[in-house]
Amino acid sequence: MKLYETLEEQLKKEPNYISDNGELKKWVVIHKALDFDPELIELILKNAELKKKFFLEIQSTLVFNQNLFVQFLEQKNYLNDSYTRYKNKVGLTIEGKYIKQRNEVALAWAFKDCVLEGGQSREEDEREEIFFNEILAQDEITQLLEPKVFTNAKLYDKDGEHILENFSRDAEINNKRGLSDNTITNNLIFKGNNLLVLNTLKKEFSEKIKLIYIDPPFNTGNDEFKYNDSFNHSTWLTFMKNRLEAAKRLLAKQGIIVVHVGNEEASYVQVLLDEIFGREKYLNHITMSTNAASGFKATSAKIFSTANHIFIYGKENNANQLNKLYVRKDYDNAYKYYLINPDAHFSKWQYKNIIEVISEEEGYKDSKSFRKSISDVELNQKLSEFALKNKERVFRTAALGGGALKKRKKTVAESKNNKRVVMQHPNEDIEGFYILNSEMIVFWENTFKNVDGEYIPASALTDVWTDIGFTGIANEGGVTLKNGKKPELLIKRIIELTTSENDIILDYHLGSGTTCAVAHKLNRQYIGIEQLDYGSNDSVVRLKNVIEGDTTGISKFVNWNGGGSFIYLELKKYNQTFIEKIEASKNTNDLLIIWEIMKEKSFINYNVDIKKQEENIEEFKKLDLILQKEHLVSILDKNQLYVNLSSLDDADFKCKEEEKQVTKDFYKLEK
Secondary structure, three states, X not given: OOHHHHHHHHHOOOHHHEOOOOOEOHHHHHHHHHOOOHHHHHHHHOOHHHHHHHEEEEOOEXXXXXXXXXXXXXXXXXXXXXXXXXXXXXXXXXXXXXXXXXXXXXXXXXXXXXXXXXOOOOOOOXXXXXXXXXXXXXXXXXXXXXXXXXXXXXXXXXXXXXXXXXXXXXXXHHHHOOOOOOOOOOXXXXXXXXXXXXXXXXXXXXXXXXXXXXXXXXXXXXXXXXXXXXXXXXXXXXXXXXXXXXXXXXXXXXXXXXXXXXXXXXXHHHHXXXXXXXXXXXXXXXXXXXXXXXXXXXXXXXXXXXXXXXXXXXXXXXXXXXXXXXXXXXXXXXXXXXXXXXXXXXXXXXXXXXXXXXXXXXXXXXXXXXXXXXXXXXXXXXXXXXXXXXXXXXXXXXXXXXXXXXXXXXXXXXHHOOOOOOEOOOOOOOOOOOEEOOEEEEEHHHHXXXXXXXXXXXXXOOOEEOOOXXXXXXXXXXXXXXXXOOOHHHHHHHHHHHOOOOOEEEEOOOOOOHHHHHHHHOOOEEEEEEOOOOHHHOXXXXXXXXXXXXXXXXXXXXXXXXXXXXXXEEEOEOHHHHHHHHHHOOOHHHHHHHHHHHHHHOOEOOOOOHHHHHHOHHHHHHOOHHHHHHHHHHOEOHHHOEOEHHXXXXXXXXXXXXXXXXXXXXXXXXX
16 A cells, blocks of 8 residues: 555544545644644554654654655645645745645734733833744743742731731632642732733643633723834734733633724734634624713714624633523513413413503503504503513413424414414423414513523623623722723623633733622632732722722622632842833933942843943933933843742842742742
8 A cells, every 4th residue: 555545544534634525634634743733643653654654763762754744745646636846835834834734814923923021010101122032032931931939929808918828729619610629719919011920820720710801902002002113013913922822821621711802903813813722712702882972082983983892712612611691681562462361271361462451551442542642662661661560471472493393283283273262282391381373472571580680681692792881980999990991790791601600710901900800709719910000090909999898890789798808919020120110210310320220239131241331331321311221121131020930049039038938839839
């Protein structure tokens, strides 16, 4: 048997490699090979001939010859098409893979192959951003993303602020949610660069997070995303990509990520999510309205934008991960009948149109004269109120179809000949299933569900949300965020759609803390990350209010009375401290003072000659203030922005004993 026939026969043992017409999905196999897919490699190893051809033995270790395998798949006699090997190699590439080999749509942009540190501390900061190329700066990236040391750790509860002694690891809670006994069960708030915190969380929370919800900067030009103006769009995509890739590693197998963005980047975000999580992991795209089309902005715009977009992806492709939710519905005019004698046997039931009943109650001789006396708006209001008051007696009929009709076909046929007589199928196994005029009876009461603490008429949640208002939320949680604050009701819906009690929720663009505040009230464990300083509107302030019994937002819907606790942690800064001082400086004298301290205490790039810097200090003084800042930042070693875990006991970093204790406890290291 020819080698390519042997390979095809072996590969076809995997159903995912076979098309509906029985052909081998060659480009799927190539894509798997380029990713060193373990299942593909194992399949090839099981055949001695293929093992000999496509594996090299180096010091008793088998190494997959990826290039040879891909070339073999691409050659003409195997592909059975008119392309030559040369032509197969011609084409655009994304991340080193030819587009037609990727079998997907992919985004390409400047800096895609870079890591964006994104070190912003204040909303008004603007900085020349730091990009590390994944190939050229691998050592820098490795150090940048190493786990970090923690500082300023505190526990907050109803009795106030306490020094953190240790983390809680409740085995009973962890067993209920299928996690290892020693997983941290405290609520956690991290202050620091979110990319670095996400990578710091890997050891403790890898594949344990049930929901990641993020509401990142929308990149409108007016929000807090003010990094590199000359590459704003591509910078934003790099910023998002780095963090989404890190977040993916934290998601549980049944985990879900929810990304909330505006119109500006929505299309790009969906393709980016397809690329990182897989197009097949897409679960839903919610479009929601945030503002009413009123006011000066609306009247002056040709098309007033009110849309936000919420993209939902799973770690696995399983739409059943989402919980069934309902939303309020208005009165439906199809429910137009009123049951007069509900206590009689169903075969004796009598009914009227509810307009007739209301007409009689209001003293009109007939419904026609009643209709003439009232506007359509008033009529709908009266019908709605009547239906609400008599929900167990107001009903409509609906056509039967499918299995329901097939099962009751004889009764339905009989009902056609017995107009206005309520019937029931013999030995009916569904309580309350009645047939009238060959259709089933549906009572208005059957539409009622518990929605946000109210028993109301409701319909199943759809992918268009217009029922949650963004106005009047300024004071929720006792904090005010001028840009992008989200309603607690919105976060409640997302959390209830995707999680159960005690599940872990992560938000790494925390802002004013809405996600964690709602998670706290709904008895979910949460992890929040925020690097911007919002002062009195900070998430810590909000969560302290929650513990004290905050009455705003969803509190009344969930009967929130306060309680609980959370832990606050900061990444221990080193050179980052100097960067922040440089950026905050108002004049050259401030910078010269910082330079003196830098010479003594900071980590300077190894190729910087401090003596020459001193010799040219007068030239430095003549530079524009912005250029002076850029120069000082440039000579700092970016590998030492924060203190890495590996440097915990290094005397140069002066880690305090309480910092060592908290850090070792978090990473489960021997103290």
